[in-house]
Amino acid sequence: MGEIVAIVSGKGGVGKTTLCAFLATALALQDKKVVCIDCDTGLNNLDIALGLEEKTIFDLSxxxxxxxxxxKALVTHNRYRNLSMIPAAADFRAHIEEKKLRELCKKLAQSCDYVLLDCPAGLGEGFASAVYAADRALVVATPDITAIRDAGRAAALIVGMHPIPVQLIINRMRPAFVKKGYFENVDNIMDEIGLPLLGIIPEDEKVMVCANTRRSIFEEKKASAADALVRIAWRLCGKQMPLSPLWRKKKF
Ligand SMILES: Nc1ncnc2c1ncn2[C@@H]1O[C@H](COP(=O)(O)OP(=O)(O)OP(=O)(O)O)[C@@H](O)[C@H]1O
Ligand SMILES: [Mg+2]
Structure with a gap:
């Protein structure tokens, strides 16, 4: 039985969709079978992040x-055959019924290793349905004060509504900003949000290049975000992996 993982944040634009697409790819590269579901009804763009928008016909609704x-709705990736996705409805009025989403995820989890749910921003219906369906939640926050506060609220809500493991991913980290005192350090961010850390993804302009050219971050040379994502994928699978880039010496 695979694991169902909801990727949430509270605040919008912190990198949930990017994380979902790249983490799914990192897992697929580690020979895991992965299905991603876009739960962001009306503002769907996981298909773009995976470079699959030309192939989508049917959607989650x-x-x-x-x-x-x-x-018929499952779209398989051209390059990573063990990675597929279900797009969200483009119509913002489409409703995601909690119970039905959970049933679908459970069904998918019977034949794959991971079901990743890309949640909408906010703490509304899409967030609640995905959390209810999930076995684990990853809360994404950038080091911005507003993202930290919203991530803390999302984390508290999950803990109150559904007893599943919840971990933190800090995205767009800039060590130089921490040094200058513009950003809190990792320990303080963890304390404020109140969650254990699964990984840190640095600010990396190659992420934006990939987002706009539909390339995979794993095809870019020396992409620091790719290093981080591979480590997060290993840790998600329960392997011990340091946060530092020591993994480069290992092959996968
Ligand atoms: N580590 C990173 N380094 C640089 N840019 C990044 C990084 N992560 C994400 N981005 C950029 O941040 C922007 C927002 O990312 P994304 O769409 O994944 O956020 P989101 O949380 O899914 O947003 P929404 O809440 O609207 O669904 C994108 O332009 C993406 O390329
Ligand atoms: Mg998104």
Whole structure:
């Protein structure tokens, strides 16, 4: 049975979709079978992050309402054959029914290693449905004060509504900003949000290059974000992996 992982944040634009796409790719590169579900109804863009928008026809609402069989809505990646996704409905009025999403995730988890749920910003219906469906939640925060506060609220809400492991991913970290006192250090961010750390992804302009050229970060040379994502994928799988870039000496 695979694990269902909700990727949430509270605040928008902190990198949930980017993390979902790249983490799914990192897991696929480690021979895991992964399905990503875009739960961001109306503002769907996981298909773009995975470079799959040309291939999407059906969406999550088609599957949940049983208009379309699951296999027709699953879009398989061209390069990573063990990675597939279900897009979100482009119509913002489409409703994600909590119970049906959970049933779908459970069904998918029977034949794959990870089901990753890319959640919308905020703490509304999409967030609640994904958390309810999940076995584990990853809260994404940038080191900005507003993102830290919102991540703390999201974390507290999850702990109150559904007893699952919750871990923190700090995205767009800039060590130089910490040194200058513009950003809190990692320990303080963890304390404020109140969660254990799964990983830190540095600010990396190659992420933006990939986002706009539909390339995978793992095809970029010397991408520091790719290093970090591989380590996060290993840690998600329960392997011990230091936060520092020592992993480079290892092959996967
Ligand atoms: N580590 C990073 N370094 C540089 N840019 C990044 C990094 N992570 C994400 N970004 C950029 O931040 C922007 C927002 O990312 P993304 O769309 O993944 O956020 P989101 O949390 O999914 O947003 P929303 O809440 O609207 O769904 C994108 O332009 C993306 O390329
Ligand atoms: Mg998003």
């Amino acid at each position: 088609d599957v949940l309402s049983e208009r379309t069989p699951l296999h």
